Amino acid sequence: MNTFSEAALESARLLLGLDSHLLAIVALSLEVSIAAALCASVIGLPIGAMIAVRRFPGRQFIVVVLNALMGLPPVVAGLVVYLLLSRAGPLGGYGILFTPAAMIIAQTVLVLPIIAALTRQSIEDAWRDYEEQLKSLGVTPSRAALTLLWDCRFSLLTAVLAGFGRAVAEVGAVMMVGGNIDGVTRVMTTTIALETSKGDLPLALGLGAILLLLVLTLNALVLAIRDFAERRYG
Amino acid sequence: MLPLRLEGVHFSAGGNTLLGVIDAAFETGSRTVILGPNGAGKSLLLRICHGLIAPSSGRVVWAGTGRQAMVFQRPVMLRRSALRNITYALSLAGVPGVQRDARAMEALERVGLAGVARRAARVLSGGEQQRLALARAWALAPQVLFLDEPTANLDPGATRQIEAVIDEFDAAGTKIIMTTHSLGQARRMGDEVMFIHHGQVAERAPVKQFFEAPASEEARSFIKGEMPW
Structure with a gap:
C-alpha cells in the first residue's frame, strides 16, 4: 500500500511540476501512438470495409487471419520491423532504426489488424441492413464501402480508439525498434519498464497513472462525440 | 421497358422450393397488387423481379431498358439529411451534380417533406421515413416502382399518406407492382390482383372479379379470413 500512496504523491508531483523532461516523454508517447493509429486507420478502414462488402474466394480465411492478428504480440511486431529496418535488412538503407519513425512503423503494424478487423465487423453488420437498399439504388462495391465508412463513422471511432489504446499501452515493439534512448525514443511505457527495473517504483507507478489518465480522457471524449452524433443523426 | 416477363422462374433454398415455377408478364398501365399470406413468397417474387435476387432457374426478361426503383417494408436511410439521402440516390443514378438538389427538393415537396429537408433522415418518424423513401424513388423518375408491403409498419394515417403518394406515381405513368397482405389495401390500390399461395x-384477376368471385379455393378462404394468419 505504501508504494501506491507514494506513487499517488509522485504522479501528483509530476503532473503539477510539469517537468519538461517528463512532458517530452509524454508528448513523444502521444505523437508516436497517434501517428500509428492514424496510419493504421488510413490503411485499415478501407481494407476492413472492402472485405465487409465484397464476396471473393478466400475471404473467410482472410477474416480469420485478420482476427487472429489482433492478438499479435508486440515483441513479434517489433522483431519483424527490426529485421526489416536493421542495417542488413531490406529497408536498412533508410537508417531509421532507433528513431521515432521506426516506432511509428512498428506500432502501425501492430495496430493495423485491430482497426481492420473491427472495421470489417462493424461494416459487415451495417451492410446487412443496407445491402438491399443500396443495391436497389445501383451501388458498386467500392462506393458501398465508402458510403458505409461514412455512415458508420461514429462507431468506427471506437475501432480507431482501440487501435490507439493498444499502441500507447504496448512496450515490446517500441522498445525493440526504438531502443528506449533517453531524449530520443523514450516513451512512457519504456520509461515505466526502465524505472521499475531500476527500483524507482513510485516514479513508474506515477507515470502509469498519467498514462491511464490520458487514455481515460480520450475515451471520455470519443464517447461524448458518439453520444452527440447518436442524438443528432439517429 | 415493359412488359416484364417471368419465364419458368423458380427459387429454392436448402432443398425447399420457396417460389414457382412462375410464368407471368407484367404489362404497363395497370397497378398490380401481389396479395397473399405471410411467407407465401410475395417479397421473394418482388426481389427477383427487381433483380436483387437471382432465380434458381428461369429468367426475368425486360422488354427494354429503363429505370426501376423499389421501396422496402422498412426504409433504410443513411446518416445524413433527408435531402442528402435523395441526392445520394441521384448521384448513384448518374444524375449530374448541378441538377440533384433541385430534383431532390421537388421530390420532397411531392411527399410533403420539404420542411424537414435538412433534418437527419434517421430521426424522422416511421411514416416520414417511408415517405422519404418514396421521395427518393420519385426523384429517380422510375418507369416501374416495386413496393414491398410499404405500409405494414404504419398507422392508418401514415398509411393513407403513403397510398396517396403511390397514386401520384400511378398518375405520372409509373407502373406499380406492390405486395400486401391487407385485403383493404389490395382493394384500394390494385387494378389487378396476383394471389400467391405457397x-x-x-x-x-382484375381486382373486382378477384374479390367478388374468386376462382381458387385458396383465395376464397383468404378473403373470408379463414386461413390462420
Whole structure:
C-alpha cells in the first residue's frame, strides 16, 4: 500500500511540476501512438470495409487471419520491423532504426489488424441492413464501402480508439525498434519498464497513472462525440 | 421497358422450393397488387423481379431498358439529411451534380417533406421515413416502382399518406407492382390482383372479379379470413 500512496504523491508531483523532461516523454508517447493509429486507420478502414462488402474466394480465411492478428504480440511486431529496418535488412538503407519513425512503423503494424478487423465487423453488420437498399439504388462495391465508412463513422471511432489504446499501452515493439534512448525514443511505457527495473517504483507507478489518465480522457471524449452524433443523426 | 416477363422462374433454398415455377408478364398501365399470406413468397417474387435476387432457374426478361426503383417494408436511410439521402440516390443514378438538389427538393415537396429537408433522415418518424423513401424513388423518375408491403409498419394515417403518394406515381405513368397482405389495401390500390399461395400464383384477376368471385379455393378462404394468419 505504501508504494501506491507514494506513487499517488509522485504522479501528483509530476503532473503539477510539469517537468519538461517528463512532458517530452509524454508528448513523444502521444505523437508516436497517434501517428500509428492514424496510419493504421488510413490503411485499415478501407481494407476492413472492402472485405465487409465484397464476396471473393478466400475471404473467410482472410477474416480469420485478420482476427487472429489482433492478438499479435508486440515483441513479434517489433522483431519483424527490426529485421526489416536493421542495417542488413531490406529497408536498412533508410537508417531509421532507433528513431521515432521506426516506432511509428512498428506500432502501425501492430495496430493495423485491430482497426481492420473491427472495421470489417462493424461494416459487415451495417451492410446487412443496407445491402438491399443500396443495391436497389445501383451501388458498386467500392462506393458501398465508402458510403458505409461514412455512415458508420461514429462507431468506427471506437475501432480507431482501440487501435490507439493498444499502441500507447504496448512496450515490446517500441522498445525493440526504438531502443528506449533517453531524449530520443523514450516513451512512457519504456520509461515505466526502465524505472521499475531500476527500483524507482513510485516514479513508474506515477507515470502509469498519467498514462491511464490520458487514455481515460480520450475515451471520455470519443464517447461524448458518439453520444452527440447518436442524438443528432439517429 | 415493359412488359416484364417471368419465364419458368423458380427459387429454392436448402432443398425447399420457396417460389414457382412462375410464368407471368407484367404489362404497363395497370397497378398490380401481389396479395397473399405471410411467407407465401410475395417479397421473394418482388426481389427477383427487381433483380436483387437471382432465380434458381428461369429468367426475368425486360422488354427494354429503363429505370426501376423499389421501396422496402422498412426504409433504410443513411446518416445524413433527408435531402442528402435523395441526392445520394441521384448521384448513384448518374444524375449530374448541378441538377440533384433541385430534383431532390421537388421530390420532397411531392411527399410533403420539404420542411424537414435538412433534418437527419434517421430521426424522422416511421411514416416520414417511408415517405422519404418514396421521395427518393420519385426523384429517380422510375418507369416501374416495386413496393414491398410499404405500409405494414404504419398507422392508418401514415398509411393513407403513403397510398396517396403511390397514386401520384400511378398518375405520372409509373407502373406499380406492390405486395400486401391487407385485403383493404389490395382493394384500394390494385387494378389487378396476383394471389400467391405457397410460392405459386394461385390466381390472377382484375381486382373486382378477384374479390367478388374468386376462382381458387385458396383465395376464397383468404378473403373470408379463414386461413390462420
